[in-house]
Amino acid sequence: MTSSTSTLARRRSTAAARRKHSLTGWLFVAPFGIVFLTFLIAPLGYALYLSLFNKALIGGTKFVLFDNYIKAFTDQSFLDGVWFVIRFAVVLIPVQMIISLVIALVLDSITTRFAKLSRLMIFLPYAIPAVIGAIMWGFLYSKNFGPLGELFGLVGATAPDLLSKQLIFFGLMNVVTWQWAGYYMIILYAALQGIDPSIYEAARIDGANSWQIALRIKIPLVSNALLLILVFALIGTLQFFNEPQVLKFLAAGSIGPDFTPNMYAYQQAFALANFNYGSAISFSLGIVVFIAVYIFLFATRKRGSFLS
Amino acid sequence: MTALDIERAGRAHRKPDRHVRASVFLGILLVYFMVPFYWIIVNSSKDAKGLFGGGSALWFAEDIDYLGNLTELFTYNGGIYLQWIANSAFYALTGGVGATVLSVLAGYGFAKYRFRGRNFSFALLLGAVMVPLTALVIPTFIMLSGLHLTNTVWAVILPSLLSPFGVYLMTVYTRDAVPDELLDAARVDGAGELRTFVQVALPLLRPAVVTVLLLSIVGTWNNFFLPLAMLQDNRLFPVTVGISQWQSLASANNGGGTSLWSLIIIGSLVSIIPLVIAFLSLQRYWQGGLSLGSLK
Numbered sequence: 001m002t003s004s005t006s007t008l009a010r011r012r013s014t015a016a017a018r019r020k021h022s023l024t025g026w027l028f029v030a031p032f033g034i035v036f037l038t039f040l041i042a043p044l045g046y047a048l049y050l051s052l053f054n055k056a057l058i059g060g061t062k063f064v065l066f067d068n069y070i071k072a073f074t075d076q077s078f079l080d081g082v083w084f085v086i087r088f089a090v091v092l093i094p095v096q097m098i099i100s101l102v103i104a105l106v107l108d109s110i111t112t113r114f115a116k117l118s119r120l121m122i123f124l125p126y127a128i129p130a131v132i133g134a135i136m137w138g139f140l141y142s143k144n145f146g147p148l149g150e151l152f153g154l155v156g157a158t159a160p161d162l163l164s165k166q167l168i169f170f171g172l173m174n175v176v177t178w179q180w181a182g183y184y185m186i187i188l189y190a191a192l193q194g195i196d197p198s199i200y201e202a203a204r205i206d207g208a209n210s211w212q213i214a215l216r217i218k219i220p221l222v223s224n225a226l227l228l229i230l231v232f233a234l235i236g237t238l239q240f241f242n243e244p245q246v247l248k249f250l251a252a253g254s255i256g257p258d259f260t261p262n263m264y265a266y267q268q269a270f271a272l273a274n275f276n277y278g279s280a281i282s283f284s285l286g287i288v289v290f291i292a293v294y295i296f297l298f299a300t301r302k303r304g305s306f307l308s
Numbered sequence: 309m310t311a312l313d314i315e316r317a318g319r320a321h322r323k324p325d326r327h328v329r330a331s332v333f334l335g336i337l338l339v340y341f342m343v344p345f346y347w348i349i350v351n352s353s354k355d356a357k358g359l360f361g362g363g364s365a366l367w368f369a370e371d372i373d374y375l376g377n378l379t380e381l382f383t384y385n386g387g388i389y390l391q392w393i394a395n396s397a398f399y400a401l402t403g404g405v406g407a408t409v410l411s412v413l414a415g416y417g418f419a420k421y422r423f424r425g426r427n428f429s430f431a432l433l434l435g436a437v438m439v440p441l442t443a444l445v446i447p448t449f450i451m452l453s454g455l456h457l458t459n460t461v462w463a464v465i466l467p468s469l470l471s472p473f474g475v476y477l478m479t480v481y482t483r484d485a486v487p488d489e490l491l492d493a494a495r496v497d498g499a500g501e502l503r504t505f506v507q508v509a510l511p512l513l514r515p516a517v518v519t520v521l522l523l524s525i526v527g528t529w530n531n532f533f534l535p536l537a538m539l540q541d542n543r544l545f546p547v548t549v550g551i552s553q554w555q556s557l558a559s560a561n562n563g564g565g566t567s568l569w570s571l572i573i574i575g576s577l578v579s580i581i582p583l584v585i586a587f588l589s590l591q592r593y594w595q596g597g598l599s600l601g602s603l604k
Contacts, residue, residue, distance in 0.1 A: 021421060021422070021423075022421065022422065022423035022424055023423070024421060024501045025417050025420075025421025025422065025423035025426065026417070026421075026423050027417075028413045028414060028416050028417025028421065028505075029413070029414045029417035029418060029423075029429065031409075031410050031413055031414070032410040032411065032413065032414035032475055033414070033429070035410060035466075035469045035470050036432075036433075036436070036470065036472070038466075039444065039448060039466065039467045039469070039470045040436055040439065040444065040470055040472075042451065043444040043447035043448045043451060044439070044444065044447070046447045046450065046451055047443075047444075047446070047447035050447065050450065103334075103337065106330050106333060106334065107334075109326070109330065110326070110327055110330045110331075112327060112331065114331055114334065114335075115330070115331075115334060118334040118337065118338055120588065120591060121338055121341055121342060122337060122338070122341050123587075124341070124345075124584065124587060124588075125341060125344075126526075127526060127580070127583040127584060127586070127587045128530075128580050128583065128584075129529065129530040129532065129547075129548045129579070129580075130530060130532060131530075131532050131548040131549075131551065131552050132548070132551070132576045132579060132580055133344070135551065135552075135555060135572065135576055136344040136347065136348055136576060137344060139347065139348075139351070139573070140343065140344060140347055144359075144360060145351065145359055145360075145365055145569075146365055147347070147364070147365040147366045150364060150365060150366065178340075178341065178344070182341070210326075231438070235438060235440055238440060239440035239441075239442045239443065241442055241532075241533050242532045242533065245532075245536075245552075246532075246552050246555065249552075249555050249556050249558075249559040250555075250559065252559070262442055262443075262533070265443075265446060266446075266533075266537070269446045269449070269537075270537060275446065275450055278446050279446055279447055279450075282443045282444075282445075282446045282447065283443065283447075285440065285443050286439055286440055286443030286444070289438070289439070289440045289443070290435070290438050290439055290440075293438040294435075294438060297438075
């Protein structure tokens with residue numbers, strides 16, 4: 001009898017302790033939770049809500065269901081922007097990843113003072129605001145201030161105009177690669193440094209050369225870091241805004257206000273005060289990116305990676 | 309000679325060759341990554357005549373006038389440039405510190421407590437990492453304008469507090485770096501939950517805290533879309549929005565705006581100096597920390 005009441009009491013007290021424990025957990029998460037609800041869930045919900053209405057000069061605000069989405073997905077400006085960021089992502093991301101992987105592998109293989117300095121300097125562009133990076137490269141490309149004309153003049157060639165309509169794709173690609181390759185390199189480098197070097201010794205005893213070690217051991221072992229970079233790059237590229245928004249002043253005529261979906265949404269909302277349509281574009285962009293990344297992560301899912 | 313010595317000797321023999329090749333490769337890369345910095349340092353010394361006069365873009369003009377350009381930069385339009393730098397620093401510190409505090413608390417909560425709804429909340433958080441945050445700017449603007457908060461500092465600071473990736477990083481790190489036994493021992497010794505967190509867990513989390521802090525400060529300092537959308541009063545602009553506004557003014561009236569170009573160039577240079585110094589002097593902290601996200 002006494003023992004049973006005491007078990008009961010103990011059970012009750014552990015249940016109470018668990019409740020208290022659970023409450024404390026919530027309290028730690030709550031401040032972030034409030035910000036999360038206010039500045040992520042609420043805007044997303046509100047964007048969805050706004051996108052279902054239409055505001056006209058005559059007739060006021062009207063519920064139009066999916067009209068804005070139908071309009072967006074048949075709007076050549078929006079579709080061209082989407083097509084641009086997709087092409088941009090497909091070309092840019094592999095190039096960027098290969099460059100940062102090669103640099104990381106080289107830096108991982110030598111430990112000179114010069115290598116240390118290089119690591120720091122290659123990473124430095126990450127600290128530069130995208131706006132300033134775009135301005136600096138825009139000046140370097142420009143016919144008025146840039147050195148390209150001089151340099152190509154030395155060998156008697158005409159300089160390519162990276163701000164022209166035909167080449168702006170590569171002009172932008174260069175800015176983004178310059179800015180982000182160092183950051184990706186640092187992530188990969190840190191992952192490479194985390195590998196136990198005794199694996200390399202074992203491989204060398206088995207007769208593997210440096211190339212084989214890099215291809216068969218190092219790269220597979222940093223595949224999680226590569227995946228993380230790919231996801232970052234994908235999210236970043238699809239919401240491309242800062243660089244083209246800044247370069248459009250220097251590259252007159254090459255970058256229109258509908259160059260990327262985000263620029264188009266910005267123009268609709270702030271230049272044309274068309275908030276409903278701007279919201280529909282924002283929401284479409286958000287959902288498309290979310291689904292694309294999710295499918296991608298699901299397809300490449302394996303144990304111990306980002307999603308699990 | 310032992311086998312180890314032979315191996316060592318062999319490797320020492322092979323090393324220089326490989327080092328030379330790697331160093332040449334790195335040297336070429338360094339030139340590429342440093343070119344914009346070099347260009348902007350050289351051209352900050354020029355006035356409009358030096359910029360447009362047809363001299364070399366890669367070397368100094370006849371008169372090197374950093375001081376004159378700096379004076380003009382800091383006095384132009386009533387010293388608005390200094391105001392922008394101060395604004396950027398203010399937004400970056402408040403937004404960055406705030407986001408870090410929230411991330412550390414939430415990361416600890418997710419990693420060390422089993423509460424109802426935890427798995428669902430964490431799944432939601434992982435989903436949020438994949439939402440492009442710029443897609444939220446327009447609806448956030450409309451929401452905040454309903455509360456009459458647009459065109460105030462709050463419109464920049466409050467949305468900057470949101471850092472799902474920071475929470476994710478802190479959760480992963482806390483899970484590994486803070487043993488449950490240590491927390492239980494502190495609790496048995498009679499420490500409250502808050503005290504356990506501050507005195508036992510927090511010191512162990514320092515590397516991750518510094519990393520998240522750096523990432524969020526840089527993120528807020530570099531932010532462009534959010535302040536561009538939220539602010540109309542140019543006295544509230546951060547330096548990114550300010551310089552881009554100068555650039556649009558200078559492009560709009562070619563000729564009449566030429567004097568602005570030298571201000572834009574030296575303004576860009578001055579605006580990156582604080583971050584370059586911060587990165588070079590704090591490298592010990594961020595170098596280890598940036599790998600956190602990819603380890604799990």
